[in-house]
Amino acid sequence: MRSRRPWPAVRPISASPRPGPACRISSRNRFFIDRLVVIAARNWPGLEGRTISLTEILGESFVGLSTGHALQEHIARQAARLGGHLHVRIRVPGLDNVCRLVAQGAGIAIVPESAARHSARTLRTLRLTDDWATRLLNLCARRFDDLTPQAKLLAAALA
Numbered sequence: 001m002r003s004r005r006p007w008p009a010v011r012p013i014s015a016s017p018r019p020g021p022a023c024r025i026s027s028r029n030r031f032f033i034d035r036l037v038v039i040a041a042r043n044w045p046g047l048e049g050r051t052i053s054l055t056e057i058l059g060e061s062f063v064g065l066s067t068g069h070a071l072q073e074h075i076a077r078q079a080a081r082l083g084g085h086l087h088v089r090i091r092v093p094g095l096d097n098v099c100r101l102v103a104q105g106a107g108i109a110i111v112p113e114s115a116a117r118h119s120a121r122t123l124r125t126l127r128l129t130d131d132w133a134t135r136l137l138n139l140c141a142r143r144f145d146d147l148t149p150q151a152k153l154l155a156a157a158l159a
Contacts, residue, residue, distance in 0.1 A: 028138045031158045035113040036075075036133040038126040039098075041105045052126045054110075054133075058084040061107035063098050064091045075110050078132050099123060 038057060040047050047057075058079060064086065065072040072091075079086050089107045092098055095115040102109050103122035110133075116125045127133075139158050141147055147155060 027142070027144045028140050029144075029155070029159055030136055031139045032137040034135040034137050036110050036128050036135070037113045037116050038108055038110055038128060039102050039116050039119075039123045040108045040126070041103055042122070042124050044105070044108060044124065047108070047124065047126060050126060051129050053129045054078055055082055055084075057108060058082070058086070060087065061089040062086045063101045063107040063109045064088040065095070065098060066091050066093045071112075074132075078130065 038047070038052055046060075054075075064075075076086055090101065092101060095111055096118075098109045098111060099115060099119040099122075101107070103119060110128065113125075113127075116123060139155055141151075141155070144152070144155060
């Protein structure tokens with residue numbers, strides 16, 4: 001017996017940081033620029049200035065997202081590309097939890113700038129200088145004209 005997908009209205013849409021296997025489409029609309037930043041507790045030692053590269057922080061203890069989370073995997077791939085790896089002290093589900101633990105001094109983290117803004121009073125934020133840290137997110141569909149009315153509303157809301 002074949003199982004039905006619970007949300008067929010949004011099935012043809014996907015969000016992808018770049019065209020590729022996750023985004024086999026003929027239509028694409030850019031809908032968000034996602035900048036990644038380093039966050040640390042305000043009193044975290046050794047992080048000076050307003051910008052930093054991944055190479056400079058590879059030796060730090062990290063608070064990471066759960067294993068398999070797309071953002072965490074992206075960051076781990078970038079560390080591996082540099083010949084290093086992240087020293088993840090603890091993994092938690094959700095960016096709010098990451099920010100909370102970082103504010104308490106459990107380690108540093110790399111998160112979207114929008115998540116860091118929500119906890120700005122308790123965190124230090126440093127912009128990552130690496131090219132990969134600015135991601136252009138795209139809304140993808142085989143053809144936007146062929147979407148269901150519900151999916152068209154979602155696409156319009158995200159545009």
